[in-house]
Amino acid sequence: MGRWEPDARGRMLDAAIELFGEQGFDKTTAGDIAARAGVTERTFFRHFADKREVLFSGPGSLDEMVAKGVAAADEDASPLQMVIAGVRQAAVELVAVRTREQAADRVRIVEATPALRERELLKMATMTAAAQAALVERGVGEPTAGLAAHSAAAVFQTAFTRWVSGDTDLGLPECVDEAAAALRDLY
Amino acid sequence: MGRWEPDARGRMLDAAIELFGEQGFDKTTAGDIAARAGVTERTFFRHFADKREVLFSGPGSLDEMVAKGVAAADEDASPLQMVIAGVRQAAVELVAVRTREQAADRVRIVEATPALRERELLKMATMTAAAQAALVERGVGEPTAGLAAHSAAAVFQTAFTRWVSGDTDLGLPECVDEAAAALRDLY
Incomplete structure (x- = not known):
């Protein structure tokens, strides 16, 4: 992760929660989450295997x-x-x-x-x-x-x-x- | 269910267990299970939604x-x-x-x-x-x-x-x- 994304992970989590709440899980794509969080899709997939995992990979296990x-x-x-x-x-x-x-x-x-x-x-x-x-x-x-x-x-x-x-x-x-x-x- | 299939359900369960054990769950199809049990695929799908459900729909809940x-x-x-x-x-x-x-x-x-x-x-x-x-x-x-x-x-x-x-x-x-x-x- 570059130093220009100090809390990209936290922003993606917030964006996912917002979007899943607004339009449902099924209709939300990884691209939507990345866009809302202000990161690229590539950044999204460096952090998470798929959109489901955003909700399941906390900061700690x-x-x-x-x-x-x-x-x-x-x-x-x-x-x-x-x-x-x-x-x-x-x-x-x-x-x-x-x-x-x-x-x-x-x-x-x-x-x-x-x-x-x-x-x-x-x-x-x-x-x-x-x-x-x-x-x-x-x-x-x-x-x-x-x-x-x-x-x-x-x-x-x-x-x-x-x-x-x-x-x-x-x-x-x-x-x-x-x-x-x-x-x-x-x- | 016709009376000519007195225990079709039990035979399909036995067949599924045998086939999943022999060749794995992924490689076994509903058609394989039906064939081993001596029933048609149509009969299979009258009893079960898919091959997974054979293992999860017991005689009682x-x-x-x-x-x-x-x-x-x-x-x-x-x-x-x-x-x-x-x-x-x-x-x-x-x-x-x-x-x-x-x-x-x-x-x-x-x-x-x-x-x-x-x-x-x-x-x-x-x-x-x-x-x-x-x-x-x-x-x-x-x-x-x-x-x-x-x-x-x-x-x-x-x-x-x-x-x-x-x-x-x-x-x-x-x-x-x-x-x-x-x-x-x-x-």
């Missing part, structure tokens, strides 16, 4: 954030506590780069487009597998690692839905705490 | 089985117990129509084919949403319904993986009991 949180969790934490620390870490890193409004706009577009919903499911499944692997790395056996990872993914999704709903003033990390407390109350 | 089990759960069961009763009901109905070997063959094919893995994720997400809706129907509020439904889906997946692994003589419903016990031990 959710998988890495979760794995980092699991690795940093207290020695005496239970497997479930470890992996909830993982998704909380992801929540903290995510709000550093996305406002609630941006996240809510993205959710609306994903929900409206079946191909994007399938891609989102894959993203969550990949995050769950990363969390599971991070637990195994810390010595947790199966089926505990898998069950704990799926539970934490459910906590993350619940927290995210609540955060973007606009029904709360809580930040995303605090929504994770709230959902984790609700999970404990299931038992 | 997982969603309905789970919803039925939730609806039948004890009045005094907790939300988590209700929804685990739901996935256990699905397990009982599933083993009535599929052998472990058939299920294991299907898993191998799905795992090997990205398009099928995405479709499988969608199937699990749909089952989770059905379980969540069945809980709400029984008066369970959010976020409890969502968290319980995701936990039960994790139990079902864990149980299914264990059942098809060949590492146990337990049936699928008993694998659900085992995974549900492991989930309780997370807390």
Whole structure:
């Protein structure tokens, strides 16, 4: 990337969200996004494989954030506590780069487009597998690692839905705490 | 369906599993499946929208089985117990129509084919949403319904993986009991 495009990536993300919202995902082309962001199509394809990936290649990988949180969790934490620390870490890193409004706009577009919903499911499944692997790395056996990872993914999704709903003033990390407390109350 | 094809659907399922296993999903056509099953392509397309759907349209819907089990759960069961009763009901109905070997063959094919893995994720997400809706129907509020439904889906997946692994003589419903016990031990 040249130094004359300091935030080309961010501009393309904003442009994609705007255009998908205005005219729908199917009718928007990579060229439209590039034009709105003031970059060439060639620049677009240096950053993203296709228009779908604009919505799925954040500044950081959710998988890495979760794995980092699991690795940093207290020695005496239970497997479930470890992996909830993982998704909380992801929540903290995510709000550093996305406002609630941006996240809510993205959710609306994903929900409206079946191909994007399938891609989102894959993203969550990949995050769950990363969390599971991070637990195994810390010595947790199966089926505990898998069950704990799926539970934490459910906590993350619940927290995210609540955060973007606009029904709360809580930040995303605090929504994770709230959902984790609700999970404990299931038992 | 004419009465001269008493189990055309079952034969097409068997043929698809065989052919996907022998020559891969991508190289197998709907016509190949029809020919192996001894039916016309027209008959194939009366039963299935495309070759992918052969693996995803069981004799019964997982969603309905789970919803039925939730609806039948004890009045005094907790939300988590209700929804685990739901996935256990699905397990009982599933083993009535599929052998472990058939299920294991299907898993191998799905795992090997990205398009099928995405479709499988969608199937699990749909089952989770059905379980969540069945809980709400029984008066369970959010976020409890969502968290319980995701936990039960994790139990079902864990149980299914264990059942098809060949590492146990337990049936699928008993694998659900085992995974549900492991989930309780997370807390």
